[in-house]
Amino acid sequence: MAGQSDPHLSIFSSAEVEFLAEDEMVEIVPNISMDPLNLLCGNFGPFRPQIATEVPMWLAMALKKRGKCTIRPPEWMSVGKLTQVLEAERDSPREFQPLPFHYVEISRLLFDHAREDIPDVYMVRSLIEDIRDVRFHKVESGLETIAARTHAVKLKNLSAMEVNIVRPFFVRALQAFYKHDSPQMIHQPDTSSRRPQVADRGPRRDLRPR
Amino acid sequence: MAKYYDIDDIIMEEELFSVVFQVGANGVGLLDPSAETNNIEKGAKVELPFWLAQELHLRQAVSVTVPACFNQKTRKEIQADAPCVDLRNRCPYFYELGCKVAPLIGDRTIGSFLLYAFTGRYKEVLSKAHSAAFAVAPKFLTLLTKEETHLYEAARSSMKAFKKWRVGGPRFEKASILKKRKSAE
Numbered sequence: 001m002a003g004q005s006d007p008h009l010s011i012f013s014s015a016e017v018e019f020l021a022e023d024e025m026v027e028i029v030p031n032i033s034m035d036p037l038n039l040l041c042g043n044f045g046p047f048r049p050q051i052a053t054e055v056p057m058w059l060a061m062a063l064k065k066r067g068k069c070t071i072r073p074p075e076w077m078s079v080g081k082l083t084q085v086l087e088a089e090r091d092s093p094r095e096f097q098p099l100p101f102h103y104v105e106i107s108r109l110l111f112d113h114a115r116e117d118i119p120d121v122y123m124v125r126s127l128i129e130d131i132r133d134v135r136f137h138k139v140e141s142g143l144e145t146i147a148a149r150t151h152a153v154k155l156k157n158l159s160a161m162e163v164n165i166v167r168p169f170f171v172r173a174l175q176a177f178y179k180h181d182s183p184q185m186i187h188q189p190d191t192s193s194r195r196p197q198v199a200d201r202g203p204r205r206d207l208r209p210r
Numbered sequence: 211m212a213k214y215y216d217i218d219d220i221i222m223e224e225e226l227f228s229v230v231f232q233v234g235a236n237g238v239g240l241l242d243p244s245a246e247t248n249n250i251e252k253g254a255k256v257e258l259p260f261w262l263a264q265e266l267h268l269r270q271a272v273s274v275t276v277p278a279c280f281n282q283k284t285r286k287e288i289q290a291d292a293p294c295v296d297l298r299n300r301c302p303y304f305y306e307l308g309c310k311v312a313p314l315i316g317d318r319t320i321g322s323f324l325l326y327a328f329t330g331r332y333k334e335v336l337s338k339a340h341s342a343a344f345a346v347a348p349k350f351l352t353l354l355t356k357e358e359t360h361l362y363e364a365a366r367s368s369m370k371a372f373k374k375w376r377v378g379g380p381r382f383e384k385a386s387i388l389k390k391r392k393s394a395e
Contacts, residue, residue: 014375112378136340143336147329164374169339169365173332176357178327191323 016163021105022058027072029099030063050119057106071114077107079120082127089134096157104132104161124202132162139166146173149181218356222303222310223261229272230255260307264314272317279304285323292330297355304355331358339365 012020023041029052036045037059044055054070055063063069075081076099085097100106108126115121139155139162148152151174155163211280213219239248242256248255266272278284279300287295297304299363305324312320331354338364354362366386 018375019249071234080309104247108378109378117377140340148333161372165368166365168368169361172364173362175335176328176332177325178359179309180321180328 011167012164014161014164016193018109020160022056022061022100023100023110024057024106026036026052026057026060026067026074027052027054028063029072030069032068036131040138057109060111064113071110071117073110073114073124074106076103077118077124077128079112079123082124084107085206086134089131089138093138095143096138096155098157099131099159102160103128104159111137126129135159135162136165143170143173143183144193146177149157150174154164164196218306222306223259223264223278225260225301225303226257227260227263227277228257229266229274235271240344241345251297254389260310264310265313266317266394274311276315276317277301277307277311280308280311280317280320280323288323288327288330292327294333294353296325296353297327297331297358298353303354305357308314332361336365338362339385340369 007162013113030047031049032047034045034047036043036047041056042075044059045053047053047069060069060071064071076085082171085099088097107125110118111121111125118124135158139158142155153170153174231252232249234252235250237248238250241258242250244256256272258272263272265273265369267274279297284295284300301307304330308324312318314326334350335354335358338393349363351359351362
């Protein structure tokens, strides 16, 4: 299957993360009249022309493809808001701005299927790209601080896709450091009396102190 | 036992170690290419793969000398500039082997040496892996040990997969077998 993940690399492929993002709610303005949809995941509708309603992303995409609605871009996807976020990202080199957990995927879905519904689509697109680049650079510089005594890392406000990109590298790096830092390697191996390994070995390091 | 079928583990244990026999051994002349008889005398210096050297060492039949990749010269080089040392050439399974050798010969400095080497080289791998995602640096890659290569590849392929996803293209891919059939027609 096209979107399936490689079992050796990461737990999710990008397409799978996108699939998860399709459960996020978005506001649409239908141009058809339709009874409410009663589905396992919830009840959506009723759909009346020109009356906005909230539906999951996947339903919005399906309706949009058939030309049955227009999508109202989420609040954070405006030029003003994004410019603000970008400046804040640049000003604070050690923390991430709060953005929706699936902002990369949602923006891509909207750009693919509903370009005409987004005002200033080119501007919004390049702003989101910039934000992503700035944030990823921060992740990279954060990864540099991993050292022997790092056993856990806290990343506040990191989005799903960003976590997914660094996960394979990150897990391997932490495992390698853990292995080489284990007490048996550093200190004299105590084979005569096997004492249980101490679970907590040193302080956890915050990659991004709040 | 967990690593019984691990191919890397098996290859790693093939690494040759030079050992000195502490006892004479009969009927194992094929281990020593220079032996004239079928016996190995006490004090003979022989190269053995790690898996054999380890077992013989535990039975105190041989004494193991530290392999070249953990000697003082390599340590000095690592201290000078860790990322530039060609560890793959010396021992592709540098870290894994180090972890096994250290308890065997009871050298407690090897552990911290491994950690030091990895810390120094990790940063180089990190900066190359994500930034130079497409401009491949073949020269740099030839210096990495197996473990570092895995790390580099993990970062590079996840970055590549993300870029591919972002560019888009067809959402549904045809299975390669279907493509073939179509072109054959």
